Amino acid sequence: MVFVAQRAKLLLRNVWVWIISSGGLILSACSSEPQSQTKGYEPDTTYVVPWEEIEKYMRAAPSPAQVSLWLRQEKVPFYREVLHDPTLASRYRSLKGAANLGIYLTDMAYAHATNNYQVAYEYLTSANRLAQLYGLSDLLSVERIRELDRLQDKPDSLQRLFSTYYAEIQERLESTGQQALLRHMILGGWVESVHLSLHLQEKSPSKQGITDLIRLQKSLVPLMKKMYAIDTTRNSESQIIFTHLTNIEAVLRKIPESTSRGAASTDPEKGLIRLEFQKDSPLPPDLIRELREKVYPLRQYLISV
């Protein structure tokens, strides 16, 4: 019903469609039966927020396009073994497919950021296969993949084009009322970025940038929970994901609050804002291990066929 309401809101953007559809919506609202409840599940009301509010949390996690540029800046090494299996793409359907679309795009972004263009191409091809399920095939078409392939020696152009394609995917899913798919795609991309960060942190524990990203999850995970809390009583998938996120959050709570509030300075001539934060202490290896143990089952749940 939440998604029906969201679709109705989208329709409102077009007056004439709205006029025609409002009658139908009223009729369907009157005749619809109450949705079945997931048995024995008590919703965590702390996290339940209206759907309109969820939209802002959906954009809080970094996009694969942004992650890609950041990984390039961090000059991280490439570990093929940590990535998802691209050959499984054809075996996913529905919401799980959307989560894996996010996972493949993040893996592609990582491969691209580390100049492994052949691997990036493989993941983009897998993403293309999944995109066909959701009416996105024109956005990740073979021609477009070839276009990206041609730009291998121009990372900046490639980055820009990838950002544009990702932007178009999001817009298409939103404008066609597929917010549930978008939510899963964002979750998949987020889980994969955390999974990669934890692996990179294990290999290079002294990298401050990776540690900062892991620490940031303490603020992000409650927002991810809000994305799923809305329908845990109706949707068993949301309930499972919410429970995994709660387990992850429990570990993240052990991270001490940052001592640095941050301070802003501006350069009005350049129109530049600088935000300075004090360096936080490194994260204990036990906590990283515990976090990995909690992220792993969520990722496994999403990638299982």
Next chain:
Amino acid sequence: MSRLLCILFFLVGLRISYAQTSCAKLIPLCKNSFLEDYNWDGRYWRAELYGNETTEVYYTFFKGLRYRLIPCGSSDEKSPLRMRLYNANRTLLLDTGTQNPRPYWDLELSSTQLLIIELYYPSGNGCAALIIGHKASEALASQE
């Protein structure tokens, strides 16, 4: 009575629809005018603000990247759209209302952070949108 309600429902719907459409039209305009060489990953925020209403944007900003924040909107009193930047714990870091109005601000951070950006009009009603672009930080890019 029911006819009156129907007309009211229609007019409110029409107004919301018109306002959202006009706001939506502003986004490509702001993007094309101010994004320049920044990458855009498709994320924008849009809201109708009435009276003292504000809208919030949650976004992860990475150290090592430079961001362009483009507040985009139009209000009935022609007042500029302002931003308040908060850290994840809701501590206010900056209010651009204390600065001279600009069509956009660039942003750099010393560490990766989740920030909350609040959009508001000092007075009047209007539509508000925010576009965020990103690119490699100039300092880092010049080192390569």
